[in-house]
Structure formats: C-alpha cells, structure tokens
Amino acid sequence: MTAFPTARDIAANVAAGQMTAAEIARAALDRIEAAKDLNAVVTTDPERTLADAAEIDRSAHAGRPLPLAGVPVVVKDNIWVGGWRVTQGSRLFADFVAPQDAIAVERLRQAGAVIVGIGATSEFACKGITTSELFGPTRHPRNPQLTPGGSSGGPATAVAAGLVPLAVGTDAGGSSRRPPAHVGVVGFKPSYGAIPYGPGFAEPFFGLSVIAPMAAEVADVALAFEAMAGLDPRDPDSAAIARDSGExxxxxxxxxxxxxxxxxxxxxxxxxxxxxxxxxxxxxxxxxxxxxxxxPGATEEAIMPLQHAGLAALYGEAFRKNPSLFDPNIATQIERGLSWSRAEIGAALGTSAAIANAFAAFFGxxxxxxxxxxxxxxxxxxxxxxxxxxxxxxxxxxxxxxxxxxxxxxxxxxxxxxxxxxxxxxxxxxxxxxxxxxxxxxxxxxxxxxxxxx
Incomplete structure (x- = not known):
C-alpha cells in the first residue's frame, strides 16, 4: 500500500482547496477496510467520520486556520472520543460509548483533524503486545506472523501500514515508543503533563501515562504535539512547555x-x-x-508492583466476581496486585522516585x-x-x-x-x-x- 501524504501536506492542500477532507477521509476508510487482516483499527464509524470531514471542508472554505485540516487520525482504544465506542480492549467495556472527547482529542478536532478509527490496544494498555480477548491480535505490517509490540500496536501499525498519516496512543512505560520502533515509524512520549490527560478512563498508571503522537516523520509528530499541548484547568497536572532552546x-x-x-x-x-x-x-x-x-535495586521488576496495584485497585472487585472476563495475563497482574503489601507498594514508589532523581542528576x-x-x-x-x-x-x-x-x-x-x-x-x-x-x-x-x- 502506498504511503499517505504527510499530515503537513494534507493540511496545506485542504487549506488551499486542492484536496477535500471528505475525499481524504474516504481514502483512509478504504485503506482501513482493505487492511482488516492486520487488526490495527478495531472500530470505525464511516457516517460520523464523513460528517466530521464535511464540517472541516466548510470551515476550511470559510478561511478558518486549521493546522491539521483534513488529516485522518487513528486514536488508541483507551482514549475517549466522544460518541465512539472505546473499550480499553476489555470485555468489561465492550459496549462503552465515550460521553465526551478527551482534551487531546478535542484539540485535534479543533485543529481540523478527522477521527477515522479507534486503534487496537492490549487490555487496559497493560501488556507488551497488542492483543485482547475482545478483538484478538494486531499483526505486524511487515510480517503478519509477528507482533508489533504493545500496548499501542494498533495506532503504530496503522501509521506504518499507510492507513493514516497520524495516530495517537498512550505511553506509561514505552507503549508508544516500542511499537513504533518495531514497525519503523516515529513515536513521541511527551513530558508528563505536556498534553492534558483525560477526561477518560481511570488510569492504573498513576502519574505516569501520557498522550503520545505517532507518524512517519518527526515534523508530523511535532505538528500534532503543538495542536494538543498546553495548560488546561480540567487537568491539574497539565504543564506549560518551554520554547525550543536552540540548535x-x-x-x-x-x-x-x-x-x-x-x-x-x-x-x-x-x-x-x-x-x-x-x-x-x-x-x-x-x-x-x-x-x-x-x-541500587532500580529495575523494572522493582516498579512493576505499581502497575499491578493500579489494576487491582480499579478492577480487583470485578475480577473476583467474574475472572473469565479478563485476559489471562491481566488476571495474573491483578492477582499480584491484590497480594502486594502496603510496604511493598511503598518500596516501589520509593524506587520510582529514586529513578527520577537519578535521571535529574544525569541531565544536569x-x-x-x-x-x-x-x-x-x-x-x-x-x-x-x-x-x-x-x-x-x-x-x-x-x-x-x-x-x-x-x-x-x-x-x-x-x-x-x-x-x-x-x-x-x-x-x-x-x-x-x-x-x-x-x-x-x-x-x-x-x-x-x-x-x-x-
């Protein structure tokens, strides 16, 4: 499949009237349908997508500045997109419809982007491969017998396979850097708070997860970042970001x-x-x-109790009632989370803080x-x-x-x-x-x- 034009080129052409958001959205939907075997995009809503694209065309025709005019975007299946089914790859949320946009999605739409699909994630974004009991596995675009990694394998694969020029995932431990590395695209994890997080699902990675854009080129990632970043009173952790400091x-x-x-x-x-x-x-x-x-003692194993405990806090009761609803690996993580002592969780928090201090010393x-x-x-x-x-x-x-x-x-x-x-x-x-x-x-x-x- 040929590559999509860059997000920058699409936005420039739509603004100039040389392309329409509607025709670009149709092309993306056609590409997603043709690549269904990859299982990168688990939900589409063509009627809603084309209606949104038509609205972008009206705005562009009226001369409204839209830095992402007509750019088709796939959003990971744990980020709220208002009116769309968003499941976290979990049978618990198989029929959940997001009541509103996450701030990042709201800002993408305001910049002229068109949501064309929801990208696959592992259950609760808590596995290093992208597969779920709800949707099955996402396949590597270069070899369908391989995994693209996880948990943002759906969005990364959608970009790598040329289904869209831009996708948005989440990253709490590498979920939007490792899959891009495995499939050959760019994945960016911003500073915590640079892009406001939520409204959305309760997050098992307390104080770690970020919204993360992916594209074929850094310039497109930067364009998406600028559209989404910045303070917002709805997210108390949102933060201002410094200017580029030079060459x-x-x-x-x-x-x-x-x-x-x-x-x-x-x-x-x-x-x-x-x-x-x-x-x-x-x-x-x-x-x-x-x-x-x-x-000393700073390893991933030493901080993993935080993920397990987060999952147990959110879903331990549902797991006790019906463990068959959960991915077996996620079930194991929840069981571990239920077994960790308060002292062990405290030790993991201490290791997390020590890692941050070590990196701060390094970047001095x-x-x-x-x-x-x-x-x-x-x-x-x-x-x-x-x-x-x-x-x-x-x-x-x-x-x-x-x-x-x-x-x-x-x-x-x-x-x-x-x-x-x-x-x-x-x-x-x-x-x-x-x-x-x-x-x-x-x-x-x-x-x-x-x-x-x-």
Missing amino acids: LSDLRVAFSPRLGFDVAVDQAVADGVSSVVEHLSAAGLQISRHDPVWP KVDLLLAPTVPCVAWPLMQLGPDMIGGKPASPRGHAVFTPFANHARLPAISLPCGTDQRGLPFGLQIIARRGQDRTLLGAAQQIEAMLRT
Whole structure:
C-alpha cells in the first residue's frame, strides 16, 4: 500500500482547496477496510467520520486556520472520543460509548483533524503486545506472523501500514515508543503533563501515562504535539512547555548503548544503533559516551508492583466476581496486585522516585541522551516476548528494558527508525531530554532524522 501524504501536506492542500477532507477521509476508510487482516483499527464509524470531514471542508472554505485540516487520525482504544465506542480492549467495556472527547482529542478536532478509527490496544494498555480477548491480535505490517509490540500496536501499525498519516496512543512505560520502533515509524512520549490527560478512563498508571503522537516523520509528530499541548484547568497536572532552546550543535549529547543496564541486546540492534551514532558523529555532532547511574535495586521488576496495584485497585472487585472476563495475563497482574503489601507498594514508589532523581542528576550534565528504544526486533505474534535476546534466554519483559524509566522520571522521549536486521525488521533510536524540554527534543530529533537520511 502506498504511503499517505504527510499530515503537513494534507493540511496545506485542504487549506488551499486542492484536496477535500471528505475525499481524504474516504481514502483512509478504504485503506482501513482493505487492511482488516492486520487488526490495527478495531472500530470505525464511516457516517460520523464523513460528517466530521464535511464540517472541516466548510470551515476550511470559510478561511478558518486549521493546522491539521483534513488529516485522518487513528486514536488508541483507551482514549475517549466522544460518541465512539472505546473499550480499553476489555470485555468489561465492550459496549462503552465515550460521553465526551478527551482534551487531546478535542484539540485535534479543533485543529481540523478527522477521527477515522479507534486503534487496537492490549487490555487496559497493560501488556507488551497488542492483543485482547475482545478483538484478538494486531499483526505486524511487515510480517503478519509477528507482533508489533504493545500496548499501542494498533495506532503504530496503522501509521506504518499507510492507513493514516497520524495516530495517537498512550505511553506509561514505552507503549508508544516500542511499537513504533518495531514497525519503523516515529513515536513521541511527551513530558508528563505536556498534553492534558483525560477526561477518560481511570488510569492504573498513576502519574505516569501520557498522550503520545505517532507518524512517519518527526515534523508530523511535532505538528500534532503543538495542536494538543498546553495548560488546561480540567487537568491539574497539565504543564506549560518551554520554547525550543536552540540548535542541536549547541546541545550536550550523550550516548549510552545499554542505558546503564546489564542487559542483553540483539547484535543487529547493538551494531545498528552504534553505527547510527558513529554516522551522527561523522556528520559533526559532538557525542560523549555516558551512562546514567541508577540507584541500587532500580529495575523494572522493582516498579512493576505499581502497575499491578493500579489494576487491582480499579478492577480487583470485578475480577473476583467474574475472572473469565479478563485476559489471562491481566488476571495474573491483578492477582499480584491484590497480594502486594502496603510496604511493598511503598518500596516501589520509593524506587520510582529514586529513578527520577537519578535521571535529574544525569541531565544536569547533558541535554540529550541517545540509546536504543528496544533491545530486539519483533517476535512471534502471541508470545509476551521473544524467547531469546542477544543469544540469551529472555524474560517476558526483556524486550521492554529501555523505556519505562523515562516515564517514572516524567521525561520526554522519542523513538526514530534507525535500521533493520537481516530480515528487514526495524528497530529504533531513542532520544531522551530533560523534563519540559519537549520542543528542544522535537527540534533536535528533526535534525537527527535529516542527518540519518544523508
């Protein structure tokens, strides 16, 4: 399937009257229908979508400034889109219709975007693959026998397969960076609070999850970010974001090949990311080799009780009444959440805070950190993770080691496509910045993206 025009091109052409939002929406709906086997988009509403597109055309014709005029967007199935079925991939919410838009969706619509579908997620966005008892698995666009990862695999796949130019997911531990890395697109996790969160479902990741745009190019991600970002009194955690602080050449850039962890990495990924860093250095970017220093006991296992406890707090009662409604892996997480003691939850909160402090100390010395997004490429469809990483047996969460700590530090992070293995399966370069420096990160990412094309 041919690629969609960029979101920037679509918006410019609709504003100039060279395209209509209606014809673009129809094209997106046709592409989604033709790619149903991927199971990237689980809900469509063509009548509503085309009516929204017609309204955008009227506004554009009247000369209203619309930075996303006519851009078709897929929204993850845990973000409220008013009047649409939004399920969190859960049988508990199989018939739930969102009563209103999340603030981010409201702002996308105000900017002229057209919602064309709801993108698949794992149940409650709490698995590293995208499959649910309600909708089944989402398939990798380059190999349907593989997973795109999770939990934002539906939105990432929709972009990678050319169904839409822009999608929006959530990210509480890497859910909108790892799937983009696995399918070869850009995924951006803003600083916590940069894009207002909600109104919407109660969130099991207390104080961690963010709204995260995905696209084929950084410029489209930045366009979506600007449409959604900014203070809003409805979200007490929403925050103002600093201006872009300048040229990439003025920034202190560090590279950490394993992010300071003693973990296995596939050789193709390690070599590919290192090659990219060498290319950037040869192009004139000054890069130091510098690892974050983590506090003792700081591992993903040490902070996972927070996810389990969040799920148990929200859904433990429903699970006790009817465990058959839940994905078996989610059921296991809820059971663990019900078993953690208050002291163990307190210890996990302490580890989370220590991780944030460690990253704060690190970013006192550098401005940008380069690292792999993932340690491996995509793996078989229904497995929670690959059997092996870097020639060593892998745990079910071994694929996720490089992303969660940025969430616990509330930092912005972006994944750029940076190579493929011998089978043509993508992996990504992750770039992390200080909290609130989202625009600086996006500007640097655009420059790095351009350097990687030369």
